[in-house]
Amino acid sequence: MSVRILALVGSLRAGSHNRQLAEAAVKLAPEGADVVLFEGLADVPFYNEDIDVEGNVPAPAAKLREAAQAADAFLFFSPEYNGTIPAVLKNAIDWLSRPFGAGAFGGKPVAVVGTAYGQFGGVWAQDDTRKSVGIAGGKVIEDIKLSIPGSVVRFAETHPADDAEVAAQLTEVVTRLHGHAGETAAA
Numbered sequence: 721m722s723v724r725i726l727a728l729v730g731s732l733r734a735g736s737h738n739r740q741l742a743e744a745a746v747k748l749a750p751e752g753a754d755v756v757l758f759e760g761l762a763d764v765p766f767y768n769e770d771i772d773v774e775g776n777v778p779a780p781a782a783k784l785r786e787a788a789q790a791a792d793a794f795l796f797f798s799p800e801y802n803g804t805i806p807a808v809l810k811n812a813i814d815w816l817s818r819p820f821g822a823g824a825f826g827g828k829p830v831a832v833v834g835t836a837y838g839q840f841g842g843v844w845a846q847d848d849t850r851k852s853v854g855i856a857g858g859k860v861i862e863d864i865k866l867s868i869p870g871s872v873v874r875f876a877e878t879h880p881a882d883d884a885e886v887a888a889q890l891t892e893v894v895t896r897l898h899g900h901a902g903e904t905a906a907a
């Protein structure tokens with residue numbers, strides 16, 4: 721049976737290098753791992769307890785929750801916005817953290833990677849994502865890390881899937897996350 725890894729990307733722009741990284745992960749996933757790129761984060765409204773009503777959750781948020789329920793693991797791709805996690809990703813985490821105690825992360829493995837223009841590759845944003853997802857109920861695999869600096873230059877002409885070093889690092893990330901998801905399923 722294939723392990724389903726849900727990829728969530730924290731940048732909405734069409735040319736996003738984090739989205740390209742996620743596309744590369746889809747392509748490079750080892751046998752038995754199915755990386756699924758979630759489409760539709762732009763349509764998920766800001767989390768608001770008043771609209772999070774059982775049986776009447778806004779459709780884009782319900783779609784996100786369903787995709788998360790169907791996943792065995794999560795792979796976040798985060799750029800860094802002003803030293804931290806972009807709002808779109810934080811919003812997704814907030815929706816997935818509720819209902820309290822029964823959120824969709826459900827102790828499933830989570831890895832966080834990403835690329836940013838700065839010299840540290842968005843490490844603050846990725847650390848903040850780990851912190852938030854862990855509080856939201858995910859089992860964060862702390863030692864799976866990949867922060868690629870200089871995104872705008874490095875990927876200006878080259879898709880991450882065609883960058884041999886990045887492709888190898890991403891393959892390792894997905895392979896290791898796949899392994900953790902297998903352990904969780906067997907437990």
Ligand SMILES: Cc1cc2nc3c(=O)[nH]c(=O)nc-3n(C[C@H](O)[C@H](O)[C@H](O)COP(=O)(O)O)c2cc1C
Nearest residue numbers: 731736737738739799800801802803836837838871
């Ligand atoms: C609002 C905003 C804030 C940003 N803040 C940071 C930052 O704190 N650190 C950083 O390395 N890059 C920062 N950047 C640059 C992003 O890293 C760069 O635009 C990156 O390519 C965005 O990821 P994407 O290609 O997936 O859209 C910022 C960009 C925007 C639009």
